[in-house]
Amino acid sequence: MWPLLLLPFLLANAKATPRPPSVAGPPPPMTPWPEQFHAVVVTNLTASGGRLQVIDLYYDWPRGRDLNLVRDQLSDGEPLRNVEWTNGTAYLFDAASCRVFQFAVGLLPPDWKARGAAYLGRARVDGFDCHVWSNFLFIRYYEDVATGRPVAWNFIGMERHVLSFEPGGVLEDSSKWQAPAYCFDGSNGDAADEVHGQGGRADPQPPPMSPPPLMLLPLLLLLAAGSFAAANAKVTPPPSATAAAGAGAGAPAPVPTPWPEQFHAVVFTNLTESGGRLQLIDLYYDWPRRRNLNLVRHQLSADPLYDVEWTNGTSYYFDSGSCRTTRFPVGVLPPDWLADGAVYLGREHIDGFDCHLWTKVDFIWYYEEVATGRPVRWNFFNGMQQHVMSFEVGGVLEDSKWQAPAYCFDGGNADTTNVAADQVDGDSVRSDVMNSLIRFAGAPAAAIAASFDQ
Structure with missing residues (x-):
C-alpha cells in the first residue's frame, strides 16, 4: 500500500528536459553586484575525478579583493583558501603549501554586466525565474528576476549554484585574507604567470610531472569539471x-x-x-x-x-x-x-x-x-x-x-x-x-x- 501513497511524490521527481533561455523584449535593467557580499556556493567536480565542494565566497570591491574558502566533501582540516586581488595576483594555499598566480586582469567590478555582457533572455533555473547573461567569463549567468540575486552561473561547461547570498556580508578577520609566509619565502611556494588570450583569467596548466595535490585544486571562478546537472542526474542506481x-x-x-x-x-x-x-x-x-x-x-x-x-x-x-x-x-x-x-x-x-x-x-x-x-x-x-x-x-x-x-x-x-x-x-x-x-x-x-x- 505504501508505494501508492507516495506515488504523487514519485511522479513529481520525473526527469524534466531543461528549456533554453527565451528572449522576449528588450534587455532588463542590469542589477550590479553589491560592493560587498558573502555567498555560499556549491559545485560538483565528480565528473572530472574530483569531489563535491561547498565554497564560502567573500567579495569586497572597496578593498579590491575577494576570498574563497573551499571545503571538499568530507575533507579534514582547514579549507583551501583562494585570495584574489584587483591587481591580478591570486594566492591559492592550504596549511602546507601555496601557489601564486599573476593574471592580466583582476576582479570583476560590480557593474560587469554593463561592460559588454550579452542578454540571452529568461529561463527557469533551480526553481527561480531568471534573466540570463553571458560574457567572456560566464557562458551563462542566471539572475533572479524578482530580486536581482545570482542563482547560478556556468563557465567552461560547468555550473555553480548559489545557496545563500548576503549583501554587505564581510569577513572582518584580517588574518583570513593574509597569505602565509611560505607563499613568499619560496619554502612551500610556487609562482606562475597566466595570461588568457581573451583578456580574462585562465586555468593554471599543470606541468608534465605529477603536481602536488594543491596544484590540482582550482580557483573559484576557474574550476574545470563536468556538468553539475549531469553529475546529479536523478536516477536510482542499479548495482554497478x-x-x-x-x-x-x-x-x-x-x-x-x-x-x-x-x-x-x-x-x-x-x-x-x-x-x-x-x-x-x-x-x-x-x-x-x-x-x-x-x-x-x-x-x-x-x-x-x-x-x-x-x-x-x-x-x-x-x-x-x-x-x-x-x-x-x-x-x-x-x-x-x-x-x-x-x-x-x-x-x-x-x-x-x-x-x-x-x-x-x-x-x-x-x-x-x-x-x-x-x-x-x-x-x-x-x-x-x-x-x-x-x-x-x-x-x-x-x-x-x-x-x-x-x-x-x-x-x-x-x-x-x-x-x-x-x-x-x-x-x-x-x-x-x-x-x-x-x-x-x-x-x-x-x-x-x-x-x-x-
Missing part, C-alpha cells in the same frame, strides 16, 4: 558491475558501521527536478537524548526550516512564522539501524570515494566510505540523492535550539498530522524505514509525510 562483482566474490559481506551516538553532518540535497530547490542541511543526531534535528536552508532563503524529531514519534517542522506537528508510529533511527535487513551490494566508487554499498527494502541505497566507515551519500527509491559534505563525530547542538516555539502548541500557527501505523505496509521493517529514513532526510520529510494524509 563493480558493486555486483564485489558482492558476488564469495567473501563474507562487511558489517555496516554503526553511526556514532552523537554527530553533526552537513548534507547537500538537490530537489529541483521535483519542483523544489537546492538545500543545505545541518543534521544533528543525538541518540543518548533520543532526538534528531535537521536545520534546512533552502536556496536563497533567509528563513531556515527546523525539523526536530523525538524518539516517541513526534516531529516538529517550523520556521519563523508557522509550525506543523507530525506524529509517526516510529521514532529516531538507532545507530545500528542498517544492520537489520540491509542487503550488501558490493563496492562502488561514488563522489570520489571508495564505498561499501547497501540497500534496504529497495527504499534507500546507502554508501559508506571503505577507509573510514563514514557515510558519503544515500539515494532514495525516487532518485533523490543526498550527499554528506562533512561529518563531525561527537558534534552536538545546544539544548535551546531543540525547543519548538510556543506557536507549535497554542494552535495559532500550528497544524497537527497523525501518521497511523495502518497507513503504511504492515511489515515493521518497511514501516521503520519508510518513516524514520524519510524523516531523517530533512525537509523532504514534510512533503512525503503529507502524502500519507491522502
Whole structure:
C-alpha cells in the first residue's frame, strides 16, 4: 500500500528536459553586484575525478579583493583558501603549501554586466525565474528576476549554484585574507604567470610531472569539471558491475558501521527536478537524548526550516512564522539501524570515494566510505540523492535550539498530522524505514509525510 501513497511524490521527481533561455523584449535593467557580499556556493567536480565542494565566497570591491574558502566533501582540516586581488595576483594555499598566480586582469567590478555582457533572455533555473547573461567569463549567468540575486552561473561547461547570498556580508578577520609566509619565502611556494588570450583569467596548466595535490585544486571562478546537472542526474542506481562483482566474490559481506551516538553532518540535497530547490542541511543526531534535528536552508532563503524529531514519534517542522506537528508510529533511527535487513551490494566508487554499498527494502541505497566507515551519500527509491559534505563525530547542538516555539502548541500557527501505523505496509521493517529514513532526510520529510494524509 505504501508505494501508492507516495506515488504523487514519485511522479513529481520525473526527469524534466531543461528549456533554453527565451528572449522576449528588450534587455532588463542590469542589477550590479553589491560592493560587498558573502555567498555560499556549491559545485560538483565528480565528473572530472574530483569531489563535491561547498565554497564560502567573500567579495569586497572597496578593498579590491575577494576570498574563497573551499571545503571538499568530507575533507579534514582547514579549507583551501583562494585570495584574489584587483591587481591580478591570486594566492591559492592550504596549511602546507601555496601557489601564486599573476593574471592580466583582476576582479570583476560590480557593474560587469554593463561592460559588454550579452542578454540571452529568461529561463527557469533551480526553481527561480531568471534573466540570463553571458560574457567572456560566464557562458551563462542566471539572475533572479524578482530580486536581482545570482542563482547560478556556468563557465567552461560547468555550473555553480548559489545557496545563500548576503549583501554587505564581510569577513572582518584580517588574518583570513593574509597569505602565509611560505607563499613568499619560496619554502612551500610556487609562482606562475597566466595570461588568457581573451583578456580574462585562465586555468593554471599543470606541468608534465605529477603536481602536488594543491596544484590540482582550482580557483573559484576557474574550476574545470563536468556538468553539475549531469553529475546529479536523478536516477536510482542499479548495482554497478563493480558493486555486483564485489558482492558476488564469495567473501563474507562487511558489517555496516554503526553511526556514532552523537554527530553533526552537513548534507547537500538537490530537489529541483521535483519542483523544489537546492538545500543545505545541518543534521544533528543525538541518540543518548533520543532526538534528531535537521536545520534546512533552502536556496536563497533567509528563513531556515527546523525539523526536530523525538524518539516517541513526534516531529516538529517550523520556521519563523508557522509550525506543523507530525506524529509517526516510529521514532529516531538507532545507530545500528542498517544492520537489520540491509542487503550488501558490493563496492562502488561514488563522489570520489571508495564505498561499501547497501540497500534496504529497495527504499534507500546507502554508501559508506571503505577507509573510514563514514557515510558519503544515500539515494532514495525516487532518485533523490543526498550527499554528506562533512561529518563531525561527537558534534552536538545546544539544548535551546531543540525547543519548538510556543506557536507549535497554542494552535495559532500550528497544524497537527497523525501518521497511523495502518497507513503504511504492515511489515515493521518497511514501516521503520519508510518513516524514520524519510524523516531523517530533512525537509523532504514534510512533503512525503503529507502524502500519507491522502
